[in-house]
Amino acid sequence: MASYKKEKGVVWDWLTTVDHKKLGIMYLIAGTLFFLKAGLMAVFMRIQLIMPENSFLTGQTFNEFITMHGTIMLFLAATPLLFAFMNFVIPLQIGARDVAFPFVNALGFWIFLSGGLLLSTSWFFGGGPDAGWTAYVPLSLNEEQLGLDFYVLGLQVSGIGTLISAINFLVTIINMRAPGMTMMRLPLFVWTSFVTSTLILFAFTPLAAGLALLMLERIFDAQFFNPAAGGNVVIWQHIFWIFGHPEVYILVLPAFGIISEVIPAFSRKRLFGYTAMVFATMIIAFLGFMVWAHHMFTVGIGPVANSIFAIATMTIAVPTGIKIFNWLFTMWGGKITFNTAMLFASSFVPTFVLGGVTGVMLAMAPVDYLYHDTYFVVAHFHYIIVGGIVLALFAGLFYWYPKMFNHKLNEKLGVVFFILFTIGFHLTFFVQHFLGLMGMPRRVYTYLGGQGLDEFNMISTIGTFFMSAAVIVLVINIVYSAIKGERVIGINDPWDARTLEWATPTPVPEYNFAQTPQIRSLDPLFYEKVHGDGTMKPAEPVDDIHMPNGSILPVIISIGLYFLGFGLIMLEMAEPIVSPWIVVALGGLLTFGGMAMRSLKDDHGYHIPKSVVKADLKKLGGGK
Numbered sequence: 215m216a217s218y219k220k221e222k223g224v225v226w227d228w229l230t231t232v233d234h235k236k237l238g239i240m241y242l243i244a245g246t247l248f249f250l251k252a253g254l255m256a257v258f259m260r261i262q263l264i265m266p267e268n269s270f271l272t273g274q275t276f277n278e279f280i281t282m283h284g285t286i287m288l289f290l291a292a293t294p295l296l297f298a299f300m301n302f303v304i305p306l307q308i309g310a311r312d313v314a315f316p317f318v319n320a321l322g323f324w325i326f327l328s329g330g331l332l333l334s335t336s337w338f339f340g341g342g343p344d345a346g347w348t349a350y351v352p353l354s355l356n357e358e359q360l361g362l363d364f365y366v367l368g369l370q371v372s373g374i375g376t377l378i379s380a381i382n383f384l385v386t387i388i389n390m391r392a393p394g395m396t397m398m399r400l401p402l403f404v405w406t407s408f409v410t411s412t413l414i415l416f417a418f419t420p421l422a423a424g425l426a427l428l429m430l431e432r433i434f435d436a437q438f439f440n441p442a443a444g445g446n447v448v449i450w451q452h453i454f455w456i457f458g459h460p461e462v463y464i465l466v467l468p469a470f471g472i473i474s475e476v477i478p479a480f481s482r483k484r485l486f487g488y489t490a491m492v493f494a495t496m497i498i499a500f501l502g503f504m505v506w507a508h509h510m511f512t513v514g515i516g517p518v519a520n521s522i523f524a525i526a527t528m529t530i531a532v533p534t535g536i537k538i539f540n541w542l543f544t545m546w547g548g549k550i551t552f553n554t555a556m557l558f559a560s561s562f563v564p565t566f567v568l569g570g571v572t573g574v575m576l577a578m579a580p581v582d583y584l585y586h587d588t589y590f591v592v593a594h595f596h597y598i599i600v601g602g603i604v605l606a607l608f609a610g611l612f613y614w615y616p617k618m619f620n621h622k623l624n625e626k627l628g629v630v631f632f633i634l635f636t637i638g639f640h641l642t643f644f645v646q647h648f649l650g651l652m653g654m655p656r657r658v659y660t661y662l663g664g665q666g667l668d669e670f671n672m673i674s675t676i677g678t679f680f681m682s683a684a685v686i687v688l689v690i691n692i693v694y695s696a697i698k699g700e701r702v703i704g705i706n707d708p709w710d711a712r713t714l715e716w717a718t719p720t721p722v723p724e725y726n727f728a729q730t731p732q733i734r735s736l737d738p739l740f741y742e743k744v745h746g747d748g749t750m751k752p753a754e755p756v757d758d759i760h761m762p763n764g765s766i767l768p769v770i771i772s773i774g775l776y777f778l779g780f781g782l783i784m785l786e787m788a789e790p791i792v793s794p795w796i797v798v799a800l801g802g803l804l805t806f807g808g809m810a811m812r813s814l815k816d817d818h819g820y821h822i823p824k825s826v827v828k829a830d831l832k833k834l835g836g837g838k
């Protein structure tokens with residue numbers, strides 16, 4: 215059948231693919247591996263803290279683990295895991311055949327990965343960065359620690375990938391919607407992804423600028439942060455948090471989006487207050503840029519600035535509260551199915567509220583003098599990050615898994631996973647509120663006994679063991695379900711859900727929709743179930759389908775960027791084996807050569823002939 219294009223080997227196929235569904239799966243795998251790596255570091259840190267004056271890790275290793283754990287979790291685990299769902303789901307939910315720029319999509323993935331690997335290479339050159347994920351100067355100017363150069367360049371490279379992927383999502387959502395899919399009919403997950411992409415656009419650019427300054431300072435002896443030369447130390451904190459606070463919303467908004475898909479699907483009700491949800495998302499995003507100095511209350515920016523930022527921060531509770539109530543009202547009176555996805559989605563709500571409440575507590579500038587840099591902060595942001603983002607990721611995983619992999623995850627193992635994780639999570643992080651209030655500082659590798667800290671630290675570490683057990687159950691579930699899980703091949707809509715991705719055949723053909731669907735309402739599939747025959751109406755006749763060609767250039771361009779970054783880092787090495795500039799030149803050649811090839815060689819893609827599309831339609835059927 216597939217004579218219209220050449221058959222390729224499996225590995226080559228995945229290396230060169232520009233298919234948003236395959237890239238989604240690749241993000242999922244890469245993000246999961248980074249998640250496991252950073253999770254393991256967390257376990258090691260908690261083992262170190264299980265009792266006073268433990269010597270499991272040295273202080274130096276502990277600092278490196280803190281920094282790498284935080285950095286990896288945020289940039290290389292949470293972001294790509296959300297991108298996995300955004301990639302897989304957005305085109306399906308808006309009725310598109312792919313993203314706007316499939317090549318750029320592949321490029322974004324490979325650049326993110328090469329940046330992540332560059333950061334991880336630091337382990338082979340004297341250890342990871344050790345100045346915290348915030349890399350405050352002057353701590354991060356320590357020339358001895360090469361790991362900090364890997365931090366600067368690894369994040370710079372992976373940030374380029376994240377940035378271009380976000381631009382791609384923006385263009386996709388603006389331009390690629392099927393007929394009738396107006397902005398106010400977009401599923402909430404698409405809306406939140408759209409707003410998050412905007413945030414990435416405006417937040418990753420200051421980060422790139424900040425990292426560039428730090429690179430110039432570290433490698434080329436600039437003096438931006440040196441007060442003796444007219445520089446300024448606090449400026450780094452401003453630049454970093456102008457990126458850093460929006461970063462929290464970059465992660466949590468798509469998580470809100472996932473929750474807003476899962477709760478209606480399993481409550482068998484439309485999302486309550488759709489319009490309010492959309493505007494609350496935008497307001498949160500806007501306010502997210504107005505509050506960065508709440509991380510700097512104790513720096514000495516003065517009572518006026520502190521007050522303004524305190525009040526701005528507290529106002530974010532309003533749109534967030536709107537969302538919380540809307541989720542509750544969606545469940546209210548619904549016919550709720552408590553499967554694993556819904557368990558995670560519904561437990562997200564109270565858990566996230568707890569993180570939000572401590573957030574408002576931290577926003578009170580005078581009281582922050584008490585909390586600042588204590589375990590109270592660690593408890594707060596893990597309630598947001600794990601209790602919010604990670605729970606949503608798990609909900610999304612169980613929800614979209616059948617569409618992505620053609621079988622469901624096992625529900626029994628899923629529930630065991632949920633229970634273990636929930637127990638472990640609260641054991642680990644709830645007691646840290648008390649540790650913080652009792653004065654235990656964060657980022658310390660040990661503490662003295664007999665200060666009332668011993669028991670809570672013990673409990674916290676035991677909680678981590680529960681969470682580790684939970685993750686092992688999840689891995690078992692994935693393997694078991696791949697072999698024995700309930701197959702959904704030929705079943706388009708296993709959850710009896712509402713949105714358009716469930717109108718595509720399972721497995722999803724590479725072109726997604728044989729005919730672009732006509733959208734008649736919000737929750738388009740549900741609408742057709744009630745008002746039509748349960749299948750989407752086509753908006754076009756069956757015809758040849760234009761598809762983009764795969765390309766190896768994204769991989770080559772990304773390898774080039776790895777070497778460009780590595781070469782610059784070599785400038786800081788005492789005795790590099792080859793001249794750093796040779797490595798920089800080689801990297802530049804690969805990157806710019808790859809870009810030139812892409813620009814100079816025409817690539818018109820190929821067509822899937824009408825006859826093949828027709829045959830597929832007959833075999834796979836239209837809707838349910």
Ligand code: HEM
Nearest residue numbers: 256259280281284287288292346347348599656657658678
């Ligand atoms: C799920 C289990 C997790 C455990 C047991 C855990 C544990 C820890 C520990 C022990 C620290 C060091 C605290 C300190 O001394 O300041 C830490 C810091 C941190 N964690 Fe986690 N963590 C987990 C998940 C996550 C996730 C999912 C993310 C983000 C997506 C995350 C982001 C961070 C960040 C940003 C820091 C601050 C790093 C720094 O101070 O530079 N953590 N975590």
Ligand SMILES: [Cu+2]
Nearest residue numbers: 459506508509
């Ligand atoms: Cu903030």
